[in-house]
Amino acid sequence: MRVTWDIFCSVVDNYGDIGVTWRLARQLVAEHDVAVRLWVDDLLSFVRMCPAADPAALAQVQQGVEVRLWAQEWQAVEPADVVVEAFACELPAAYVAAMASRERKVLWLNLEYLSAEDWVEGCHGLPSMQSGGLAKFFFFPGFSAGTGGLLRERDLLVRRDAFQADTKARVEFLQGLGVELLAGARLISLFCYENAALASWLDVLAGDTVRTQLLVPEGRALASVTHWLGEGELKVGAVLRRGALQIHVVPFMSQDEYDLLLWSCDFNAVRGEDSFIRAQWAGRPLLWHIYQQDEDVHLDKLNAFIALYTHGLPAEAQACLSSLWLAWNTGADVGGAWRQVHNAAPELDQHAAKWALEQASRPDLAAALVQFYLNWL
Numbered sequence: 001m002r003v004t005w006d007i008f009c010s011v012v013d014n015y016g017d018i019g020v021t022w023r024l025a026r027q028l029v030a031e032h033d034v035a036v037r038l039w040v041d042d043l044l045s046f047v048r049m050c051p052a053a054d055p056a057a058l059a060q061v062q063q064g065v066e067v068r069l070w071a072q073e074w075q076a077v078e079p080a081d082v083v084v085e086a087f088a089c090e091l092p093a094a095y096v097a098a099m100a101s102r103e104r105k106v107l108w109l110n111l112e113y114l115s116a117e118d119w120v121e122g123c124h125g126l127p128s129m130q131s132g133g134l135a136k137f138f139f140f141p142g143f144s145a146g147t148g149g150l151l152r153e154r155d156l157l158v159r160r161d162a163f164q165a166d167t168k169a170r171v172e173f174l175q176g177l178g179v180e181l182l183a184g185a186r187l188i189s190l191f192c193y194e195n196a197a198l199a200s201w202l203d204v205l206a207g208d209t210v211r212t213q214l215l216v217p218e219g220r221a222l223a224s225v226t227h228w229l230g231e232g233e234l235k236v237g238a239v240l241r242r243g244a245l246q247i248h249v250v251p252f253m254s255q256d257e258y259d260l261l262l263w264s265c266d267f268n269a270v271r272g273e274d275s276f277i278r279a280q281w282a283g284r285p286l287l288w289h290i291y292q293q294d295e296d297v298h299l300d301k302l303n304a305f306i307a308l309y310t311h312g313l314p315a316e317a318q319a320c321l322s323s324l325w326l327a328w329n330t331g332a333d334v335g336g337a338w339r340q341v342h343n344a345a346p347e348l349d350q351h352a353a354k355w356a357l358e359q360a361s362r363p364d365l366a367a368a369l370v371q372f373y374l375n376w377l
């Protein structure tokens, strides 16, 4: 009998909650021969990641995953062998009671947010006792051996390499988005929250001697770009030119297509958690807009990642990348740091490729979860 998994996802905001859980669910099914139910309380967000999905279906199967609407009124079901609550979402009380009384014991995991901070290793895998005699284990993704690792499909880097080596595939993919490549232009993708630093980046790109094509999927970043352009509402397919900068509005795409976008670009601006990791797997330099938290807690996370990621870079490249990331996340002018980052492109390109390989040498998060379950049995 296949091991059964229930993954619970409450969409708090944006796409990170559903992005991570949907990716995990389909990888578990595809690579570990387990049965997965993904409980989502917002199917409209799910449809953005998986356009084939039906936003009105109470239950549906997508890519081998049983996707269930997590309705406010909970209908009793038999709990799975492994239960993952994503990002401390609160499980229905009746479901927890059913877990406690289940004849075969249930492994209960809380999948935590990603952080490169030191304390993560000490907390990864720790249990916390819950009422009813159940233990809940904290499972932390991360960048070092003492953590749960990062989501990465088994063949991801092989597919990436094949795509990046195939000029025709790249051109065709971009044409499908309505983007014709300009000779010699640098290609950048932009996925961020509202960002006071954005205007200074667009200014410097527009005034550069190198041409840039900036691909902006529909969403929050587009509002800030539109404001900078001083244009009315921009629709998918719009192409606008300011000096050396050509801006393309592209559709919000499926997760798999978004990977192709990241693999196609020379530089990717990403945000949150899942797009941030996918940009690392692209093996290209990136700019991270971290999710803002109260009391600037996110800046500790940002600095911890910068310290880890830039380790091994020549001092100048390290300094300019750190300055760029800090300015981007504090709403400061990024112009000077961007120029230096551009000059350090060869080192940064090489470093990004090496970083992806290093991270890929560790077990991925889905495999680590499966192993955690086997060890627990």
Ligand code: TRH
Binding pocket: 012, 013, 014, 015, 016, 017, 018, 019, 020, 048, 049, 191, 217, 251, 252, 253, 254, 255, 256, 258, 271, 272, 273, 274, 275, 276, 291
């Ligand atoms: O959308 P995010 O900002 O999500 C989150 C949430 O806000 C969450 O509450 C917060 O805690 C977390 O950030 C840190 O960013 P993220 O995590 O990168 O998720 C975006 C998802 O959208 C990711 O799976 C990639 C996907 N995506 C597409 O599938 N197609 C697209 O065109 C784009 C731009 C993104």
